[in-house]
Amino acid sequence: MATWLRRTRAVAHYLRRSSGRPSTSRVVLDRQGAPLPAVPPLGSVGIGRAAGRISPAPFPVFSAKRLESTRAEKHLASVHEAEDDDTVDDDDDDAQVLDFPGGKVAFTSRMQFIAESAEERVPCYRVLDDYGQQIENDCSAQVNEELAVKMYTDMVTLQIMDAVFFEAQRQGRISFYLTSMGEEAINIASAAALTDDDVVMPQYREQGVLLWRGFTLQEFANQCFGNKVDYGKGRQMPIHYGSNKHNYFTVSSPIATQIPQAVGAAYSLKMDKRSACVAAYFGDGSTSEGDFHAGLNFAAVMEAPVIFICRNNGWAISTHTREQFRSDGIVVRGQAYGIRSIRVDGNDALAVYSAVREAREMAIKDQMPILVEALTYRVGHHSTSDDSTKYRPMDEIEYWKMSRNPVNRFRKWVERNMWWDDKKEVELRNNIRKQVLQAIQTAETYEKPPLSDLFRDVYDTLPSNLHEQESQLRETIERHPKDYPLDVPV
Amino acid sequence: MATSAAQRFGRRLASSVPRRRFSSSAAAAAAAATGGSAVQRTQNPSLNLCSAINQALHIALDTDPRSYVFGEDVSFGGVFRCTVGLADRFGKGRVFNTPLCEQGIVGFGIGLAAMGNRAVAEIQFADYIFPAFDQIVNEAAKFRYRSGNQFNCGGLTIRAPYGAVGHGGHYHSQSPEAFFCHVPGIKVVIPRSPSQAKGLLLSCIRDPNPIVFFEPKWLYRLAVEEVPEHDYTLPLSEAEVIREGTDITMVGWGAQLSVMEEACLDAENDGISCELIDLKTLLPWDKETVEASVRKTGRLLISHEAPVTGGFGAEISASIVERCFLRLQAPVARICGLDTPFPLVFEPFYLPTKNKILDAIKSTVNY
Ligand SMILES: Cc1ncc(C[n+]2csc(CCOP(=O)(O)OP(=O)(O)O)c2C)c(N)n1
Ligand SMILES: [Mg+2]
Numbered sequence: 001m002a003t004w005l006r007r008t009r010a011v012a013h014y015l016r017r018s019s020g021r022p023s024t025s026r027v028v029l030d031r032q033g034a035p036l037p038a039v040p041p042l043g044s045v046g047i048g049r050a051a052g053r054i055s056p057a058p059f060p061v062f063s064a065k066r067l068e069s070t071r072a073e074k075h076l077a078s079v080h081e082a083e084d085d086d087t088v089d090d091d092d093d094d095a096q097v098l099d100f101p102g103g104k105v106a107f108t109s110r111m112q113f114i115a116e117s118a119e120e121r122v123p124c125y126r127v128l129d130d131y132g133q134q135i136e137n138d139c140s141a142q143v144n145e146e147l148a149v150k151m152y153t154d155m156v157t158l159q160i161m162d163a164v165f166f167e168a169q170r171q172g173r174i175s176f177y178l179t180s181m182g183e184e185a186i187n188i189a190s191a192a193a194l195t196d197d198d199v200v201m202p203q204y205r206e207q208g209v210l211l212w213r214g215f216t217l218q219e220f221a222n223q224c225f226g227n228k229v230d231y232g233k234g235r236q237m238p239i240h241y242g243s244n245k246h247n248y249f250t251v252s253s254p255i256a257t258q259i260p261q262a263v264g265a266a267y268s269l270k271m272d273k274r275s276a277c278v279a280a281y282f283g284d285g286s287t288s289e290g291d292f293h294a295g296l297n298f299a300a301v302m303e304a305p306v307i308f309i310c311r312n313n314g315w316a317i318s319t320h321t322r323e324q325f326r327s328d329g330i331v332v333r334g335q336a337y338g339i340r341s342i343r344v345d346g347n348d349a350l351a352v353y354s355a356v357r358e359a360r361e362m363a364i365k366d367q368m369p370i371l372v373e374a375l376t377y378r379v380g381h382h383s384t385s386d387d388s389t390k391y392r393p394m395d396e397i398e399y400w401k402m403s404r405n406p407v408n409r410f411r412k413w414v415e416r417n418m419w420w421d422d423k424k425e426v427e428l429r430n431n432i433r434k435q436v437l438q439a440i441q442t443a444e445t446y447e448k449p450p451l452s453d454l455f456r457d458v459y460d461t462l463p464s465n466l467h468e469q470e471s472q473l474r475e476t477i478e479r480h481p482k483d484y485p486l487d488v489p490v
Numbered sequence: 491m492a493t494s495a496a497q498r499f500g501r502r503l504a505s506s507v508p509r510r511r512f513s514s515s516a517a518a519a520a521a522a523a524t525g526g527s528a529v530q531r532t533q534n535p536s537l538n539l540c541s542a543i544n545q546a547l548h549i550a551l552d553t554d555p556r557s558y559v560f561g562e563d564v565s566f567g568g569v570f571r572c573t574v575g576l577a578d579r580f581g582k583g584r585v586f587n588t589p590l591c592e593q594g595i596v597g598f599g600i601g602l603a604a605m606g607n608r609a610v611a612e613i614q615f616a617d618y619i620f621p622a623f624d625q626i627v628n629e630a631a632k633f634r635y636r637s638g639n640q641f642n643c644g645g646l647t648i649r650a651p652y653g654a655v656g657h658g659g660h661y662h663s664q665s666p667e668a669f670f671c672h673v674p675g676i677k678v679v680i681p682r683s684p685s686q687a688k689g690l691l692l693s694c695i696r697d698p699n700p701i702v703f704f705e706p707k708w709l710y711r712l713a714v715e716e717v718p719e720h721d722y723t724l725p726l727s728e729a730e731v732i733r734e735g736t737d738i739t740m741v742g743w744g745a746q747l748s749v750m751e752e753a754c755l756d757a758e759n760d761g762i763s764c765e766l767i768d769l770k771t772l773l774p775w776d777k778e779t780v781e782a783s784v785r786k787t788g789r790l791l792i793s794h795e796a797p798v799t800g801g802f803g804a805e806i807s808a809s810i811v812e813r814c815f816l817r818l819q820a821p822v823a824r825i826c827g828l829d830t831p832f833p834l835v836f837e838p839f840y841l842p843t844k845n846k847i848l849d850a851i852k853s854t855v856n857y
Contacts (some may be wrong), residue, residue, distance in 0.1 A: 155835060175657035175834075226835045239661035253661035254618060288589035290621060316590050318566045323587045335822060337667035391566040453838040458829070469828050473839060480845040484838055 046411040090364045099188040103429040121328045124375055125355060126345035127167040130403070132412025143353060145419045151192050151349060152414050155407045157432050158208040161217060162380070164436040167202060169172070169384045170240075173444065174236045180205050182347075182379030185406035186311050188212055190279065190351040190374075193356035199269070200248045201262040203255070204239055205311065205378075206281045213246040217435050221443035228446050228489075233453045256286040259308070261293030263369075266304035270367055277305040279356075287317025287330050299369035300338040307359045308339075308371045311346065318391040334371035346374030347406035348412065377404065448488040453478075500781050518735060519831035532638075534651045537717040539708040542684035543572045544650075546691040547610065549582045549721045554608055557695070560587045560593055561612025561649075569614060570651060570710055571668075592618055596625035599635065600700075602643035607693055616652035616704055617661045623669070630700040631675030649691070651707035653745050653795055654841060658686050658833035665796040665827070670702050671773045671805065677701040678772040679726060680744040683709070685717045688772060689724030695727060703758035713748075720851035731783065735765035737855050738789040741780055743804055746793050746842065753847035772802055780806065781813050788819040789854050798826035820857035822848040 012325040017444040131342055144152070162179035169177040180187050187208025194200075199301050200209055207220065212408075219231075223241050226234035232242060232250065242250025252258065262280030286292055287310060298307050312332040315322055327333060334341025340362065344355040352374060377400035381388045388397070414420040451473075453468045462470075478483055483489070493851040508702040537545065549558050559576055565587040567574035569857050577585040588595050592613055599609035613619045619626075626648070654663045671676045677699050681687035687705065694701040706713075734745070734755055742750045747768055769775055790810055792803035804848050807822040827844040833840055 235660065235833045237657070237662070237834055240659070243605070254620075280640075284589040288591040290591065290593050316562075317569065318563045319587045319590065324567075324589050360530070385569070448835045451836070451839065454828070454830060454833055454839055458831065465829050473828070476837075476846055476849065479849065480843075483843055483845055485835075487841070488835065 007461055010255045031490040044353070047482055059183050066297045066316035080348045102292065116326070117328055118332070122343045123417065124343045124345050125351050126356060126422070128348045128413050130409065132416060134413065142357065143350060145261055145417070147192065148414050148417065149419055151188050151353075151409055152407075152420060153348070153428060154188045154208065154212050155410060156428055157217075158184050158187060158211055159407060160429065160432045161207070161211070161220060161436050163221075163442065164240075164381070164433065168224075168254055168440055173440070176239050176384055177224065178204060178239050178383040179380040180208055182377045182400055182406070183313060184208060185349040185352055185410060186309070186346045186374045186376055189352035190281075190309055190372075193353045194279055194360060195276065196247065198247065198360070199236070199262075199265050199276065199278045200246075201258040201265065201278060201280040202241075203250055203258065203286060203311075204251045204253070205283065205313075207239065207241065208247060209279075210241055210243060210248050213243075213248060215241065215243055215246055215248070216456050217439040217444060219243070221436075221439040222446070223442075225446070226448065227443055228449045229238040230449070233457070234449045235453075241383065256289035256291040256295075258281060258282070259286070259289075259291050261295075261304050262308075263295050263298045263302060263304045266299070266306035266369070267302050270303070275364055277307055277360055278308055279307045281309045283313065283314040283316060284314070284321050285319060286310075287333070288316075288324055296333065296339060296369070298363055304368050304369055305363040305367055306369045307356065307363050308369065308373070309356070310373045311376055312373055313346075313376045314390075315378050315392065317382045317386060318388075320392075331371065331373040331376070339369050341371035341373065343373045343375065346376030347404050347409060349406060349410040349474070351415070376406070389417045399401055450489045462467065495794075520729050521726050529835070534716040534718050535554075536549070536714050537684050538709075538711050539681075539684045539687050539706070539713045540570060540572050542688040543691060543705060543718065544574060544576075545719075546695075547573060547576055548579070549610065550692060550695045551584060553578060553721060556606065557584070557608035557610065558602060559612070560588050560598075561611045562588060562590055562614045564612050567744050568612065570707060572614070572649075572705075592620075592622040593625050596622035596630065596646075598629050599646045599648065600625060600643040602688075603643040603700070604633065604641055605778065606645070608645040608647070609643075610647045610649065610695055613648060613650040615662055615707075616650040616666050617664045619648070619650050619666060619702075622648075626670065626676065626702065627673050631673045633675075633700070635746045636676060642698065643700050646700040647691075647694045647697075648700075648757060650702070650704055651705050651710070652704040653708050654832070654837060655708050656837065657834065658832070659830050663832040663837070665794065666810040667702075667704055667743075667772055668796055668800060668802045669792075671802050673773075675700070676773065678704070678725060679770065680704045680706070680772065681769050681770065682706070682732075682744055682747045683713050684715050686724065686768075688717055690726070692721065693723040693726050696723065704744065708745045709748070724770075727771045727774050727776055729779040730768045731765060731779065732768050733764065733766035735763035735787065737763045737787055738791060738851055739765045739767060739780065739783040739787045740793070740851075741767045741769055741793045741803075742793045743772060746795055747845050749842065750793055750847055752844045753851060756848050757851045758843070760852070762851060766852065768826075769806075775806075777809055777813070780810060784810050784814045785817050788817050790814075790818070791823040791825065791847070791850055791854060791855075792826040793847055795827050795841065797829045799829045801826050812813045820854045823854045 061252040098102040127135060128163065148343045158180060162181055164176045165174065166179055168174050183205060187206055192213035196213060202209065220241065222230045223232060224238035232240060240251040240253070242248060249258065259280050259282060262278045266278040269278065280295070282292065298304070301443060312321065312329055316324055329343065331341045331343040342355050342359070345351045355372055359372055362368065363370050379397060411420065454463060455470045458466060474490070477490055496668055503800055509646050551559060559573060563569055564573040564585065565577045565582070573585065588598065595611050595613065599611040602609040613622065630643050630646055634644070652667070666676055667680065670676060677697065679690055679694055679701055681690045682727060691703060694703050733751065740750050740754065747766070749772050750766055754766055757764050765787055767780060767783060790807070793803055794803055803824040811818065811822060825847045827841050827842060832841065
């Protein structure tokens with residue numbers, strides 16, 4: 001054993017010297033080699049010790065300013081010492097380290113399973129308390145009046161658009177809708193923290209991100225009505241927005257598929273040396289799909305500048321997070337893949353803003369993925385096809401809608417800064433409501449996209465089978481005009 | 491996303507499709523099999539397809555303590571309400587929500603089945619079955635063969651709602667049956683009506699082979715017919731002539747049969763006698779019934795919602811041409827979906843409508 005140990009050590013030594021990337025291996029070393037903090041063995045008696053040590057964050061903490069914890073540094077030093085000392089006693093197990101692909105692993109004679117969960121849940125970063133009072137003061141510098149008012153205005157716009165479009169579906173004017181109620185802060189504040197160069201890979205409950213980027217109410221309405229000015233040419237269900245000019249990839253219903261795609265897009269930004277990242281949004285349910293795991297692992301290995309923004313809203317249709325995963329949410333998965341992560345109060349716009357801003361800076365500067373888990377709640381039904389009172393208690397919905405409302409909380413902060421008042425509020429809401437109604441009316445008057453759009457874009461050019469099918473279809477329409485809707489120009 | 495989508499059918503399509511009331515040979519056969527009489531048959535309650543599925547699942551769980559029903563959102567009754575009441579009645583140990591992961595659902599189902607259980611896995615929409623493709627194609631389908639029959643996962647049944655609903659767009663409308671018909675080792679079954687759905691689903695659950703069972707979600711609430719209340723099964727790999735005729739054979743399955751039957755009725759007015767066959771099991775399929783019919787009529791038309799190219803109609807056409815070349819009086823006609831993704835606003839143009847079929851019937855007969 002001792003001989004093998006020495007040999008592997010020599011190999012790793014060589015690898016480290018030739019790799020020229022000591023910082024990466026340092027992170028790994030710490031992660032692999034450090035005695036596990038705050039993770040007591042199953043049914044362990046040493047709980048007091050573990051809990052007392054590093055609180056509240058049980059893992060090494062990173063920020064853009066301070067890349068390594070002192071603990072990581074110390075441990076690294078000790079590993080180096082052990083390694084360079086030729087007289088190291090191979091029989092002293094605690095002093096031994098195994099050079100293993102990926103970095104040194106310390107030996108221990110204590111059989112210790114890593115616990116299935118940490119003592120305490122990972123804390124949730126917030127800036128505003130429930131009353132919109134700022135807990136620490138370093139944030140207002142980042143969010144000035146202009147930005148704050150724009151953020152608040154867009155949150156309200158999102159609320160009203162959702163409410164009116166939802167109602168339009170109920171009236172049978174559009175076939176489907178899905179609101180972001182309760183998640184306005186994640187939508188708007190995360191968007192505000194990005195730049196227009198950053199590429200967005202959405203799930204489907206992120207219309208606020210697109211709104212922030214300047215997609216107009218008219219453009220939203222056009223998509224939901226699938227009319228001839230819908231960029232998607234009426235081919236997809238409502239809410240499947242996409243806008244090339246806003247760097248916002250088109251929504252696809254299959255869950256989690258955008259996550260590994262985001263990594264590929266981020267790798268392209270990396271290779272092009274762009275000062276931009278990709279923001280991939282997804283829900284708690286999505287994290288169960290294979291694509292989520294593939295995406296995170298790829299991102300870490302490819303060192304891709306991508307921010308994974310998980311909207312943990314407690315539910316995936318009727319499935320509670322308890323039936324979705326048994327980890328401490330999503331944030332803890334990051335470390336398992338070698339990804340820096342943070343948990344943030346998704347209903348605190350300032351916290352979301354500063355966390356995503358910081359994440360963006362790290363993703364681009366350090367060329368690495370970052371995982372942001374935003375804790376929130378899906379206040380609305382899953383969609384217009386769902387009645388969520390069938391599977392969750394009303395008071396739970398009420399609590400999140402009233403007591404934890406992200407828009408109200410942010411409003412209190414903006415008002416406290418004297419940037420907003422009741423008069424502006426009434427004016428804004430009336431104004432937006434009118435605009436949304438107008439957008440719907442206008443969208444409704446447009447006819448549908450022309451029939452030729454049925455066959456276009458399957459490929460870059462029309463292949464012969466589609467040529468043939470198009471002309472056959474046109475003959476059929478001539479024979480049976482009554483079979484076909486009048487609002488589609490033939 | 492379009493959960494409970496079937497509750498609101500597209501205005502156009504809903505109004506153009508009459509309530510399905512296939513003169514159900516299934517109900518009669520089932521009644522006969524249990525010594526029931528015609529009188530008994532009329533006492534059977536009318537059920538829609540969704541409730542018929544629900545009844546079959548109740549029976550499956552009730553009659554075999556080693557049976558399980560699971561999938562995304564099945565606990566509270568499923569987004570289409572097909573699993574309502576099951577968790578309450580049989581407990582969370584046997585009827586449960588899974589994490590949102592189709593490969594997990596099917597892989598889990600294979601393992602469960604391999605240990606001698608009946609695993610009834612639900613994929614929320616057939617459009618979302620693809621993450622599970624590897625588990626179905628490389629695992630479930632080859633489990634028996636690759637082990638020299640030491641192991642099998644025959645207890646696995648995968649249910650998935652498929653097909654158009656009028657407003658489902660790309661990802662709530664697809665008919666992916668042909669992908670699975672290319673996979674030796676699994677069976678593919680699609681029912682056309684409530685009583686068929688109940689009997690076929692029970693057969694699938696009890697069949698010692700892994701099966702993909704596609705449910706026509708368009709018909710969940712639209713199709714209503716008498717469904718025998720008791721436990722019965724219908725044979726797999728047996729097609730059924732649901733309408734006899736002499737001039738042309740028409741083959742279809744699932745929801746498309748209702749459109750085809752309308753075309754038959756219209757053709758009848760023009761003096762064309764159509765024989766309509768419900769294939770029911772697409773893999774392995776009943777060539778003999780189709781062949782016998784085509785030998786009689788000399789003409790064949792196949793219709794399905796999936797894109798025409800590489801659809802299962804191609805397989806039927808090739809097989810029948812091989813067997814009946816000299817009996818055919820006209821080329822085989824295929825009236826199917828277009829070779830495009832399933833479109834939202836263009837859905838009425840994409841679909842193989844009654845009049846497209848009727849035109850093809852006429853041109854085939856007048857060839
Ligand atoms: C591959 C796939 N499986 C199933 C579905 C059906 N489906 C649509 S949304 C959804 C739940 C998603 O939950 P989550 O990721 O938490 O997002 P949320 O709706 O809460 O924002 C499911 C199961 C789907 N769209 N895609
Ligand atoms: Mg969710």
